[in-house]
Amino acid sequence: xxxxxxxxxxxxxxxxxxxxxxxxxxxxxxxxxxxxxxxxxxxxxxxxxxxxxxxxxxxxxxxxxxxxxxxxxxxxxxxxxxxxxxxxxxxxxxxxxxxxxxxxxxxxxxxxxxxxxxxxxxxxxxxxxxxxxxxxxxxxxxxxxxxxxxxxxxxxxxxxxxxxxxxxxxxxxxxxxxxxxxxxxxxxxxxxxxxxxxxxxxxxxxxxxxxxxxxxxxxxxxxxxxxxxxxxxxx
Amino acid sequence: xxxxxxxxxxxxxxxxxxxxxxxxxxxxxxxxxxxxxxxxxxxxxxxxxxxxxxxxxxxxxxxxxxxxxxxxxxxxxxxxxxxxxxxxxxxxxxxxxxxxxxxxxxxxxxxxxxxxxxxxxxxxxxxxxxxxxxxxxxxxxxxxxxxxxxxxxxxxxxxxxxxxxxxxxxxxxxxxxxxxxxxxxxxxxxxxxxxxxxxxxxxxxxxxxxxxxxxxxxxxxxxxxxxxxxxxxxx
DNA sequence: CGGGCACTTGATAGTAATCAAGTCCGGTGG
DNA sequence: CCACCGGACTTGATTACTATCAAGTGCCCG
Numbered sequence: 001x002x003x004x005x006x007x008x009x010x011x012x013x014x015x016x017x018x019x020x021x022x023x024x025x026x027x028x029x030x031x032x033x034x035x036x037x038x039x040x041x042x043x044x045x046x047x048x049x050x051x052x053x054x055x056x057x058x059x060x061x062x063x064x065x066x067x068x069x070x071x072x073x074x075x076x077x078x079x080x081x082x083x084x085x086x087x088x089x090x091x092x093x094x095x096x097x098x099x100x101x102x103x104x105x106x107x108x109x110x111x112x113x114x115x116x117x118x119x120x121x122x123x124x125x126x127x128x129x130x131x132x133x134x135x136x137x138x139x140x141x142x143x144x145x146x147x148x149x150x151x152x153x154x155x156x157x158x159x160x161x162x163x164x165x166x167x168x169x170x171x172x173x174x175x176x177x178x179x180x181x182x183x184x185x186x187x188x189x190x191x192x193x194x195x196x197x198x199x200x201x202x203x204x205x206x207x208x209x210x211x212x213x214x215x216x217x218x219x220x221x222x223x224x225x226x227x228x229x230x231x232x233x234x235x
Numbered sequence: 236x237x238x239x240x241x242x243x244x245x246x247x248x249x250x251x252x253x254x255x256x257x258x259x260x261x262x263x264x265x266x267x268x269x270x271x272x273x274x275x276x277x278x279x280x281x282x283x284x285x286x287x288x289x290x291x292x293x294x295x296x297x298x299x300x301x302x303x304x305x306x307x308x309x310x311x312x313x314x315x316x317x318x319x320x321x322x323x324x325x326x327x328x329x330x331x332x333x334x335x336x337x338x339x340x341x342x343x344x345x346x347x348x349x350x351x352x353x354x355x356x357x358x359x360x361x362x363x364x365x366x367x368x369x370x371x372x373x374x375x376x377x378x379x380x381x382x383x384x385x386x387x388x389x390x391x392x393x394x395x396x397x398x399x400x401x402x403x404x405x406x407x408x409x410x411x412x413x414x415x416x417x418x419x420x421x422x423x424x425x426x427x428x429x430x431x432x433x434x435x436x437x438x439x440x441x442x443x444x445x446x447x448x449x450x451x452x453x454x455x456x457x458x459x460x461x462x463x464x465x466x467x468x469x470x
Numbered sequence: 471c472g473g474g475c476a477c478t479t480g481a482t483a484g485t486a487a488t489c490a491a492g493t494c495c496g497g498t499g500g
Numbered sequence: 501c502c503a504c505c506g507g508a509c510t511t512g513a514t515t516a517c518t519a520t521c522a523a524g525t526g527c528c529c530g
Binding site: 027052072074075076080093095096097098103104112123126127128130134136137138139140141142143144145147148150151152154155157161181197198235 | 273280310311315317328329330331332333338339361362363365366368369371372373375376377378379380382385386387389390392396406416432433466470
């Protein structure tokens with residue numbers, strides 16, 4: 001019988017999953033393995049729906065790998081994207097106690113692995129390890145910051161500042177340094193960007209065109225953008 | 236020496252304050268009185284600034300009585316109102332651990348009494364009574380719901396739906412039933428409403444005018460609105 | 471009664487939505 | 501390897517909405 005250097009049993013794999021998640025970062029190994037026992041995993045393919053508006057989610061969901069978009073449908077039937085979550089992010093924390101309907105859809109943007117923790121279990125966990133609650137409060141706080149900024153920039157009316165804002169967000173999350181600037185692999189199509197900032201596809205095209213003419217960015221194909229002048233975006 | 240039926244010592248008054256606050260509603264009397272010892276009270280007059288953007292708040296603040304608006308300044312210098320808080324609401328929960336700068340201003344809209352709890356004390360409290368953390372997570376969840384709805388309606392572009400939305404919010408919070416419909420005492424001037432939904436004063440006037448012509452609402456002076464057809468606002 | 475402030479109303483101009491072609495690109499099949 | 505097809509993107513023309521500027525009105529308060 002050969003000894004493995006890395007344990008591959010289900011529990012230990014889950015533990016790896018749990019360890020990777022910021023909200024559990026304060027726990028010690030023993031606590032992590034208790035956690036791990038509560039985790040169920042699941043895998044979704046690209047474009048698969050993870051949560052549908054109106055359903056009643058019974059678990060807290062943590063993304064282990066991959067990327068999802070959270071959105072609602074407007075009255076006119078367009079989707080309004082609220083968040084893009086990736087590895088380490090969680091959702092479903094609303095309705096922790098009350099069995100509320102979800103007010104949003106969650107869809108995998110690529111092959112995505114998730115960890116689920118039953119809400120009852122998670123509640124017990126919160127009582128036992130209040131630090132987790134504090135971490136969650138902090139994370140929610142920073143999400144609210146972003147939402148508030150979005151509202152501010154949507155109130156400002158100028159589509160330009162919203163585009164600048166989203167480009168900066170993408171740069172921070174997906175950008176890589178490059179000799180001439182920051183190279184950003186766009187996670188969304190033009191239409192997706194439009195649905196994020198609440199405008200029309202065509203307008204996104206036009207505004208990006210203007211930014212390119214001004215020498216602020218350079219479009220490389222449809223899915224990459226090279227940001228040449230970061231400061232211009234920040235105003 | 237006469238015995239009073241109601242104790243008026245500082246501690247007990249604070250306890251009253253604490254009891255009134257939803258996030259402490261799970262605590263028993265003994266716990267409440269421990270809480271009360273940590274509370275400092277303060278009073279602000281109308282238009283007085285409670286928190287200024289860029290300052291570093293050191294306390295969690297709970298409103299005991301009165302009403303405040305939370306807002307930021309846009310690049311053009313207009314204020315963008317994010318929340319209106321009243322009795323029982325709290326703020327300053329961001330930056331619970333990290334000493335971040337406030338990203339918003341808070342101003343009293345009328346004479347307002349607040350309770351402050353030092354952040355260090357509050358952290359200890361969270362560790363000791365994890366239920367408080369859960370309550371906060373829930374409250375933040377419902378605030379995020381509202382923010383998300385705002386984003387959705389701002390993405391929708393139609394000023395009308397934003398006005399309808401804010402009227403419904405006001406109706407829920409400040410409305411009283413009346414023979415013909417719901418009478419709403421507006422907490423904000425036309426300009427305030429405009430700053431809330433991100434539009435111009437004049438546009439608010441015009442749209443309210445249209446709603447009145449359509450028989451959906453009836454304006455009574457400048458500070459009251461009688462909603463005749465609730466369903467029309469909900470679409 | 472008069473002044474100031476909040477609100478309303480009107481006219482104009484600018485911006486983005488919408489409708490409508492047209493272009494570019496990747497993939498597929500011959 | 502090339503030609504074709506479809507989807508995503510760009511570009512153009514028109515229309516609709518709302519911000520802005522500018523008077524004008526009404527109301528509260530001294």
